[in-house]
Amino acid sequence: MKQCDFVGLGFCSNDYLALLPEIPIDNKVQMLEHLVQGGGPAATSTVAAARLGLSTAFIGVIGDDEPGKWIRRDFEAEKVDTRNLVSRPGRTSPIAYCWIDQPTGKRSVAWTRGNLEELAPEEVDLDLIRQAKMLHIDGHQPKAALAAVKEARKHGVLVNFDAGTLRDGVPELLGYTDILIASEFFARQYSGEQDLEKALVKLSAIGAAVTGITMGEGGSMMMDHGKIIRCPAFKIKPVDTTGAGDVYHAAFGVRYLETHDLMECMRFASAVSAIKCLQLGGRAGIPDRAQVDRFLAEHR
Numbered sequence: 001m002k003q004c005d006f007v008g009l010g011f012c013s014n015d016y017l018a019l020l021p022e023i024p025i026d027n028k029v030q031m032l033e034h035l036v037q038g039g040g041p042a043a044t045s046t047v048a049a050a051r052l053g054l055s056t057a058f059i060g061v062i063g064d065d066e067p068g069k070w071i072r073r074d075f076e077a078e079k080v081d082t083r084n085l086v087s088r089p090g091r092t093s094p095i096a097y098c099w100i101d102q103p104t105g106k107r108s109v110a111w112t113r114g115n116l117e118e119l120a121p122e123e124v125d126l127d128l129i130r131q132a133k134m135l136h137i138d139g140h141q142p143k144a145a146l147a148a149v150k151e152a153r154k155h156g157v158l159v160n161f162d163a164g165t166l167r168d169g170v171p172e173l174l175g176y177t178d179i180l181i182a183s184e185f186f187a188r189q190y191s192g193e194q195d196l197e198k199a200l201v202k203l204s205a206i207g208a209a210v211t212g213i214t215m216g217e218g219g220s221m222m223m224d225h226g227k228i229i230r231c232p233a234f235k236i237k238p239v240d241t242t243g244a245g246d247v248y249h250a251a252f253g254v255r256y257l258e259t260h261d262l263m264e265c266m267r268f269a270s271a272v273s274a275i276k277c278l279q280l281g282g283r284a285g286i287p288d289r290a291q292v293d294r295f296l297a298e299h300r
Contacts (some may be wrong), residue, residue, distance in 0.1 A: 017100065071085075107240060
């Protein structure tokens with residue numbers, strides 16, 4: 001098994017996306033644009049890390065149906081190692097239907113796990129984890145993720161946690177996290193606080209080296225040596241915000257491996273997220289490193 005810098009573990013799906021002039025209720029509307037591509041939080045983060053120049057691998061589970069084949073094919077097209085992507089015979093793969101509102105770029109998503117059994121701890125290649133620089137998790141596959149983060153902790157591998165939803169198994173994972181960046185929803189759900197600054201203070205008590213919250217067009221904020229720092233989002237006209245958070249987490253992790261300057265990491269991640277939002281789909285617009293560098297030079 002070759003060494004990979006960035007190993008993602010979690011949810012992967014096949015996404016069906018439609019750009020609409022409006023999202024209808026009890027009505028019909030003609031699509032402006034549509035496409036099919038791979039999706040899922042940790043999966044899209046792993047693709048983003050690959051685009052940004054890291055060697056990558058993904059640990060997850062799919063069915064042996066057509067969507068499962070598409071999921072694997074999309075990973076391989078991005079040079080993501082899929083030898084630890086388990087295919088279950090006779091099972092259906094996760095899929096998601098995403099409707100994007102053209103005037104705002106905001107989206108609605110309906111998704112299913114399919115009928116897959118979750119990834120078991122013994123299905124995780126711990127040698128792959130030991131040799132990585134960063135393990136990225138999204139709270140899915142919690143039993144397998146727990147085995148992975150424990151191994152990462154033993155060997156000094158940074159654990160980057162995209163905390164989107166407080167689901168079963170997540171609280172136990174938090175104690176093994178080095179970079180904990182939560183969505184607004186998770187932050188409020190976990191902390192019981194509606195005020196996000198108060199929520200961030202409570203999240204920081206978990207003890208991760210880095211604790212932050214992403215707030216969409218409101219930017220992001222982090223706890224830095226007991227003080228809250230903020231980074232605004234770049235002002236763009238979004239086409240589609242699908243996957244914006246996923247690529248933010250990956251980009252923050254990529255830059256954190258290079259520098260522990262939190263504001264620099266936040267700005268870099270915000271740039272990657274903004275560029276992604278200029279195209280339809282969670283992955284189509286993910287930039288490479290040269291594109292990010294140009295964007296940042298133009299938006300000083």
